[in-house]
Amino acid sequence: MSITPTPRVGIVVVAAGSGERLGAGAPKAFVGIDDHSILNHALRGVFRGPVAQVVVVAPAERAGDALTEALAVADRTDAAAPLPSGRRRDLVHVVAGAATRQGSVAAGLGALWAGIEVVLVHDAARALTPPEVFERVVAAVDETGAGVVPVLPVVDTLKRVAGSDVVEAVDRAPLAAAQTPQGFPRDVLDAAYRAAAAEFTDDTALVAAAGGRITTVPGHASAFKITTPADLERARSLVQDAGAYVQPHPHTSLAGAPAAPRVGIGTDVHAFGGEGELWLAGLRWPGEPALSGHSDGDAVAHAIVDALLAAAGLGDIGTHFGVDRPEFAGAHASAFLRRTLGLLGEAGWRVGNVSVQVQAGRPRFAARRAEAERTLSDALGGAPVSVSATTTDGLGFTGRTEGVAAFAVALLIPA
Numbered sequence: 001m002s003i004t005p006t007p008r009v010g011i012v013v014v015a016a017g018s019g020e021r022l023g024a025g026a027p028k029a030f031v032g033i034d035d036h037s038i039l040n041h042a043l044r045g046v047f048r049g050p051v052a053q054v055v056v057v058a059p060a061e062r063a064g065d066a067l068t069e070a071l072a073v074a075d076r077t078d079a080a081a082p083l084p085s086g087r088r089r090d091l092v093h094v095v096a097g098a099a100t101r102q103g104s105v106a107a108g109l110g111a112l113w114a115g116i117e118v119v120l121v122h123d124a125a126r127a128l129t130p131p132e133v134f135e136r137v138v139a140a141v142d143e144t145g146a147g148v149v150p151v152l153p154v155v156d157t158l159k160r161v162a163g164s165d166v167v168e169a170v171d172r173a174p175l176a177a178a179q180t181p182q183g184f185p186r187d188v189l190d191a192a193y194r195a196a197a198a199e200f201t202d203d204t205a206l207v208a209a210a211g212g213r214i215t216t217v218p219g220h221a222s223a224f225k226i227t228t229p230a231d232l233e234r235a236r237s238l239v240q241d242a243g244a245y246v247q248p249h250p251h252t253s254l255a256g257a258p259a260a261p262r263v264g265i266g267t268d269v270h271a272f273g274g275e276g277e278l279w280l281a282g283l284r285w286p287g288e289p290a291l292s293g294h295s296d297g298d299a300v301a302h303a304i305v306d307a308l309l310a311a312a313g314l315g316d317i318g319t320h321f322g323v324d325r326p327e328f329a330g331a332h333a334s335a336f337l338r339r340t341l342g343l344l345g346e347a348g349w350r351v352g353n354v355s356v357q358v359q360a361g362r363p364r365f366a367a368r369r370a371e372a373e374r375t376l377s378d379a380l381g382g383a384p385v386s387v388s389a390t391t392t393d394g395l396g397f398t399g400r401t402e403g404v405a406a407f408a409v410a411l412l413i414p415a
């Protein structure tokens with residue numbers, strides 16, 4: 001980690017819920033508010049708050065997507081408000097969540113660095129929480145040494161009911177609606193989590209049950225939780241109206257000039273011995289032996305994916321297409337390349353060009369080179385792709401036709 005000074009604040013962003021009440025057919029944090037997801041918007045407020053280690057807790061099968069979102073928002077925030085030293089992306093961690101919110105928070109706490117003294121726990125579902133709430137909560141934890149919850153007064157008249165009958169009026173004066181981020185001295189929160197013997201809906205309730213003191217700070221109307229379709233509509237219209245969420249491009253300099261293009265390199269190797277037909281460079285090769293692999297074993301496409309992701313600083317193929325992504329089992333080049341193109345676009349990049357070399361005793365590429373280049377280029381939205389091939393003169397595992405190796409270089413340009 002190259003951030004100085006090392007942050008003393010850690011923010012656990014819980015985003016592993018399924019969002020049943022929203023009913024959007026996808027984990028809630030990955031549902032779009034506009035072109036960007038609930039998680040993406042939530043992280044904008046997080047990164048604009050105090051400099052902090054940021055642990056995103058995501059559904060295990062969406063951890064790669066969560067990392068992509070977090071790195072993109074970290075870079076955007078850096079472009080708009082650079083830190084005196086280091087980059088926000090070096091403060092990002094993603095861990096897999098659990099079946100309950102409390103379990104997900106516990107998973108996030110386990111990823112905090114040793115030097116973290118103050119911990120904030122925040123619902124990604126409170127996507128439009130402004131940065132000042134994070135600052136306010138940290139300041140109150142420092143001042144009081146207590147657990148801190150942002151609250152809003154209850155505005156509706158309240159009734160206690162039994163079935164459809166009103167039993168009594170409830171005095172709303174002593175009531176408050178709890179929001180996040182909720183903040184704690186780290187030792188207090190860790191101890192309370194170790195002692196927890198029941199499920200609580202929020203962290204201040206858990207800490208209070210362990211005997212901890214809790215105090216409040218003012219919450220914010222925009223920090224409402226996106227729970228139902230009506231909440232999502234509210235968030236959408238707020239974002240549309242505000243325009244405040246438009247940030248400078250992630251790869252522009254402070255003066256607004258485009259930053260330099262970036263290159264990346266990628267390599268992949270697959271052995272012959274797979275089932276079915278050979279797929280290589282996005283083409284089907286009837287009569288040729290298949291390569292083995294979780295997907296179709298297309299080493300050319302995979303090397304290109306790695307080169308593109310490396311150029312963007314978005315990890316590698318395992319980050320986004322690992323064996324935990326069943327939808328990519330058996331998938332062909334176009335699925336990988338299109339998804340990669342989407343990730344690059346999200347992070348603010350377009351593809352300049354790609355050059356890939358195949359080392360293989362078979363198949364022979366010369367007759368199908370142009371077809372391979374067209375196919376790969378189409379999958380990358382028309383970016384030029386050059387394919388060259390060599391037989392390595394019979395040397396090595398490729399020369400012995402035990403497998404195929406591919407080496408790719410990619411150039412990315414700020415979009």
Ligand SMILES: Nc1ccn([C@@H]2O[C@H](COP(=O)(O)OP(=O)(O)OP(=O)(O)O)[C@@H](O)[C@H]2O)c(=O)n1
Nearest residue numbers: 014015016017018019020021099100104124125
């Ligand atoms: N197992 C869980 C459950 C919830 N959360 C997170 O905790 C926050 C508050 O939960 P809620 O909004 O109630 O989300 P869901 O559990 O996803 O919603 P629902 O109850 O409608 O399924 C959300 O940011 C959610 O992603 C989590 O990380 N892990």
Ligand SMILES: C[C@](O)(CO)[C@H](O)COP(=O)(O)O
Nearest residue numbers: 123178179180201202203225
């Ligand atoms: C912590 C919390 O945001 C408090 O409002 C929490 O996520 C509550 O979840 P619930 O759906 O309101 O029980």
